[in-house]
Amino acid sequence: MKNKVKSMKKKKDWQTKAMKRKHKEHDKGILGIMFIMKHFFRHLTEWIEEMADPRNVSYITYSQSDYIYLGILKNLCGVKTMHSMEEQFNEEACICTLGILSGNAKSTEIPHSDSLNNYLKKLSPDCLAELRKKMIKSLLRMKTFYGNRLLGKYWRIIIDGTSLYYFKEKHCENCLVTTRTMKNGKTLKLYCHKVLEAKLVLSSKIVLSIDTEFVENESENTGKQDCESNAAKRMLARLKQNYPHLPICIQADNLYETEPVIKLCKQYGFRYLLTHKGSRQKLLEESYRLFVENKEAGTADKICAEKGKAVYVNHIERTVEKEYDANIFGYSYSEKKDDGEIKETKFQWITDIELNAKNLEEMIDTGRGRWKIENEGFNNQKNGIYEIEHLNSRNTTAIKNHYLLTQIADIIMQLYLAWNPMRKAVGLSIKNTSSMLLESFRRLQITDEDVSYCSRYTTVYLE
Numbered sequence: 001m002k003n004k005v006k007s008m009k010k011k012k013d014w015q016t017k018a019m020k021r022k023h024k025e026h027d028k029g030i031l032g033i034m035f036i037m038k039h040f041f042r043h044l045t046e047w048i049e050e051m052a053d054p055r056n057v058s059y060i061t062y063s064q065s066d067y068i069y070l071g072i073l074k075n076l077c078g079v080k081t082m083h084s085m086e087e088q089f090n091e092e093a094c095i096c097t098l099g100i101l102s103g104n105a106k107s108t109e110i111p112h113s114d115s116l117n118n119y120l121k122k123l124s125p126d127c128l129a130e131l132r133k134k135m136i137k138s139l140l141r142m143k144t145f146y147g148n149r150l151l152g153k154y155w156r157i158i159i160d161g162t163s164l165y166y167f168k169e170k171h172c173e174n175c176l177v178t179t180r181t182m183k184n185g186k187t188l189k190l191y192c193h194k195v196l197e198a199k200l201v202l203s204s205k206i207v208l209s210i211d212t213e214f215v216e217n218e219s220e221n222t223g224k225q226d227c228e229s230n231a232a233k234r235m236l237a238r239l240k241q242n243y244p245h246l247p248i249c250i251q252a253d254n255l256y257e258t259e260p261v262i263k264l265c266k267q268y269g270f271r272y273l274l275t276h277k278g279s280r281q282k283l284l285e286e287s288y289r290l291f292v293e294n295k296e297a298g299t300a301d302k303i304c305a306e307k308g309k310a311v312y313v314n315h316i317e318r319t320v321e322k323e324y325d326a327n328i329f330g331y332s333y334s335e336k337k338d339d340g341e342i343k344e345t346k347f348q349w350i351t352d353i354e355l356n357a358k359n360l361e362e363m364i365d366t367g368r369g370r371w372k373i374e375n376e377g378f379n380n381q382k383n384g385i386y387e388i389e390h391l392n393s394r395n396t397t398a399i400k401n402h403y404l405l406t407q408i409a410d411i412i413m414q415l416y417l418a419w420n421p422m423r424k425a426v427g428l429s430i431k432n433t434s435s436m437l438l439e440s441f442r443r444l445q446i447t448d449e450d451v452s453y454c455s456r457y458t459t460v461y462l463e
């Protein structure tokens with residue numbers, strides 16, 4: 001029996017290897033990326049050229065597109081440092097492909113990494129944020145993703161923060177101060193930069209950066225918590241300004257389960273779905289407990305994948321006189337672990353969407369999906385291909401621009417991954433995908449025929 005399993009496994013390995021070879025033959029690598037950019041963002045180069053050029057235009061060799069595409073390709077190909085970018089991209093094929101992408105026939109060399117950094121030091125990060133907005137808006141116009149909206153109506157936007165860069169010494173005026181406990185028990189004072197991200201959920205596999213707010217130390221008197229809360233307020237205001245008519249549901253963990261955030265959501269007409277912890281909203285929690293204890297809460301049994309239990313109470317705000325709609329719901333299930341112990345898992349959320357037997361399951365799945373997406377999103381970006389924690393420059397503006405370029409590259413990468421038909425079949429990891437992209441960018445001589453193939457209208461099927 002064991003042998004049979006072994007030989008089956010061998011056969012499977014062999015099949016996978018053969019498929020991987022076949023994939024390599026058919027995979028157009030960088031051409032696939034060009035195809036995706038042309039298909040989803042037909043005007044990308046024009047949008048880049050529309051940005052306010054911070055340079056003295058009488059001295060320039062490279063266009064803004066040369067620099068921006070270079071930055072995007074550095075991320076897509078998983079090139080970690082500016083130095084290795086210069087070495088890896090010093091190929092005829094790279095120069096030619098970059099020229100085709102940017103439309104600048106004059107460039108006969110890949111821009112020097114220092115000149116890319118100098119450009120990114122001067123460019124206003126608002127320009128790249130605006131570029132990303134144009135990309136996101138063109139995706140939102142496509143009917144492809146409509147089916148994934150919450151309750152068939154609301155685009156889910158997940159807000160979450162993470163620390164990116166740590167310094168032993170104060171690096172700039174806006175550094176946040178934090179402490180870390182070392183292995184020997186001593187505490188170390190560190191300076192860091194934190195970023196708040198808003199991610200738009202287009203499907204379970206495509207979750208894209210729609211807005212970024214850099215959390216900065218505002219003044220010596222502003223606490224860390226306030227800095228984050230203020231950053232969230234600025235972000236919500238900008239989302240409303242940039243997407244005034246978009247039906248949005250804001251999702252976040254209980255750090256943002258605060259009155260100011262909830263009231264802003266109400267003011268802007270956003271729905272909200274936040275992780276609920278009793279300690280954050282004490283009055284609402286007490287009232288919710290009473291409803292549950294008195295058996296006045298709505299319940300559902302054997303629902304969702306684990307066939308667990310759900311409880312919900314609508315309009316708790318009426319019992320405690322709050323100005324905003326507050327519906328609380330919970331989900332729990334038990335499972336037997338390997339050692340025979342029974343483990344119970346519980347979740348709780350607060351929302352202004354009225355709960356009923358019909359939408360309960362979707363609301364639970366959506367609440368839980370946030371957690372999964374957050375973990376995968378930042379982990380992929382930190383430990384996967386981009387290593388967003390790596391510092392490409394010490395200049396604060398350049399740091400922001402590098403970060404935004406990674407987010408823009410990630411939009412293209414996620415669409416590419418969802419489209420690339422062979423990837424799923426052979427189970428290629430994201431890391432492998434980016435090294436294959438690097439290989440093809442360095443080797444593949446793109447022809448005019450290839451380019452016209454990219455521009456031709458084709459229907460794109462995403463996974």
Ligand SMILES: [Zn+2]
Pocket residue numbers: 170171172173174175176192193
């Ligand atoms: Zn700093």
